[in-house]
Amino acid sequence: MRWMWIDRVLELAPRERLVAVKNVSLAEDHLHDHFGAQTDAAGRVVRAAQPVMPGSLILEGMAQTAGILVGHAEGFREKVILAKVTRATLERDAFPGMTLRYTARLVQQSPQGASTQGVVELFDHAKPGEGYVEIGRIDMMFSHLDQNMAGAEFPEHNFVFSESFRTLLRSSGIACDF
């Protein structure tokens, strides 16, 4: 099973762009460690917990968003692997109760792989009037695994776009017959 870091695909323009959202929830275990409360030797809390969505997982959310866009362009026949984070800037933290919106745009694609540009936006449900606010940009490169590893053998089935991805696509109303 793959740990999904997007909840729903909102929009797919094949070979152009894909928009997905992720609701940051306090129910996610990892937020309790990132960052947990600090206590002194007597067990007194010296710094309160501050749950923040880790930036590395925001990157993963964009990788899944852009990866689906790249995979969809070739009918999910290619094993699409994140190969390079070309650029990543995140200027604000995402806290529980907020929604992240990822927009990935396909810049270039070849038989070997693809490059994408992405925008990360944040919706603060406590301030609905502000709408989605851009908090970062993440550009990536993806490799088509079978086209790049000369001589190396991989399982024939597409282990990248597993059942977790199919479930996500189906629940987002996107045709999924691979």
Place this chain on the structure above:
Amino acid sequence: MTRDEIFEKVRGVLVEALGVDDDEVAPDASLTADLGAESIDFLDIVFQLEQAFGFKIQQGELFPENVTQDPTFVKDGKVTAQGLATLKERLPHIDFAKLEADPRITKVAEVFTVDALVNFCQRKLAA
């Protein structure tokens, strides 16, 4: 476009793709040994050159493909005479003199220099 103008564009591409400083991108710098390029960076460089110059680069046109995996081209860890001849024919923008002097397979990547990219772009633009 003059060779200097082409060099400046290539330099910009390499600064972007490899995260190196301007002054590191010398004409004789090797993309791998000097500028730290890894395999995926070659695809990034291809994409960025296409955008910078507005031409299309076919698979295997700029960097070789499947030569080093072919047993007729590589023997005992060295590129064979046939392998060198094939590389020269397929990749006329690259100077293979150093590889001819020391044909160890580990040295193949070092022939990809900044100059080779400039040669390639100059040929493409003139075609």
